[in-house]
Amino acid sequence: MENNLNGKRILVESGGGVGDLIMFTPALRSLKEKFTGCMITFLTIDKTVDVINRLPYIDRVICIKRGRFMGRYRVLPDLIKQDYLIFTEWQPHLLFCAWILRCSHRFSVGRDGKFLTGTLHKRIRHVVSSSINFAAQTNAELLSDMLDVKLNGDMTKCDVSMPTESERTEVTRLLNKIGIKTGDDFILLSPFASSKERNWPLKEVEKLVELINKNYNIPVIFIGNTDSPFIEKKFQYSLLRKTNIIQLIEVIRRAKCLITPDSGPMHIAGALNVPCISLFSKDIPSRWAPKHNCWPIYLSYPCSPCTPEKFRDCPYDLKCMKDITANMVFKVLSNILPLK
Template sequence: MFTPALRRLKEIYPDCCLTFLTNEKNADVLRRLPYINSVVTIKKGGLFARLKVLPELKKQDYMIFTEWQPHLMLASWILRLPNRYSVPRMGNPVTRTLDKQITNTVSSSDLFAAETNAKMISELLDIRLDGDMTKCDVSLPDDRETKSAAALLEEIGIAPNDKFLLISPFTGDAWRDWNLHEAKKLVNYINDKYHLPVLFIGNKKDNAVLEGISQYSLLQQTTLMQLIAIIKRAGCIISCDSGPAHIAGALRVPCIDLFGRGWPSRWAPKHNCFPIFLNYDCCPCSDDLKKKCPYDYRCIRTITADMVIDKLKQILD
């Protein structure tokens, strides 16, 4: 969701050097994009691991912390590094170390997140990032990674020229997962009507959860670049609103995006995406409410196979 703004920033100021700071898990999404000069990762390990990135921060003329990073913000202030911008925490003394406070945040706007990010960067740097902010990018796998992804598919019975569909019903939080009972109905429909393999991907560790649903599974068996290669080959992906849906959006692969508490206007890819959002009165819920939902997370769990099938017909029929 930062890529459109950063791509445009590089077009306007080709000599600027863009460094992106993120965790190790996300780094490969950006590493091969030509307009990002460097991707710096924060490794696991607490405070000391975070402070290891300070030599990289010392090279920067501007620092935008889009999330609350009190240790890095305070260290940057102590080192007198210039132009420190971040989201504020009212009442927290670290906020006073900032040169500018971020007021345009994704969580405070219903605009597409990439457009909000462009507004935020424009405001902080006193520039104008114009143009289309709906076309997001993702790093592409090389030949070796593409071949290794193809080998994984062949191992489970999907040949190089076979068409297939993807389902990604799992997320980083179990309460955001789609109902597997409905996923089974969907798989049965696809098998009966389209006669296509339905491959499950995601971060669920136990393949046993798919028993009686699908024989095709690569749960937790792919690298990020292999996953991108597999999504690129798919005829369509049905995914909870998480990483695979955003990758599909960047690759222009048709995506049925299943929304729980998030807003489609904010997160759904703008190209080739068919979001499903039930828009209950409680949506979007607060961060506190999501941890203990009084409605048993009905926003995601009451999305039915029939709802997905209606979208699927628009893509495949």
């Protein structure tokens, strides 16, 4: 028999990046639609919290502030209040405290041979990294299994926090400052990812911008959270390290197309239904590429996909990313934005 979660307090934890959080939104939306009386709390880290903290179906978002004294333990009062605790990552400090405090319904991925694994009421079986299915669907299966419910609905439609009017005005000012007028079309290029191994080579970046400038009358704006003297010196339009997450969402919302490695901006574009060309290297499009308006480029070498550890010490010189050429990307772009 299916659980009735109305009146229940449910905490879901994910300490991952922007994409990891966005991939939970379809399941959480479905959960709230099915049990309007449940209280959903999401626990994450402070650097990604803004991407989902305005969604109406998440009642509260709390974050662990890294670098703050006892930051991880400041969330304990919130744990005590919950009827269900779902830690999608191994959090030994919080799991130990939840066990000592006798919090009910403690679920996590667990670790073989670890004492705390034996204290769990249920061990998570559906893990994104172990499935080739779309991550949002795997997360829905995870929550369904842990909460003994059946979550229905479209798990391919993700959500992000939306900017306020004043925040949109600030983005207009940022764009005007670099020479982009209100209403101007532009293409976004985000060549950098959270790990440098997934960065797209700058020589291909330069070739692609040359192709776009030659064939389109449209600016290319660089976005990302990485400094690049090369880009700042070489290209006219750059918002590198000039936007917070909310501003980035608004910039992506206005773009004609986004070109990026498998990274946070790709997931934001997917949630906003903005056309996106995503460059995949160590991971697979079936798991992470947005299901709508996204054109992944994946070379599918025999060594792909691979583990983060192998990727950081790649014996093949990261050819899965380095072999993606500007011509490949431009060919896809010309199908999205037809040449005149």
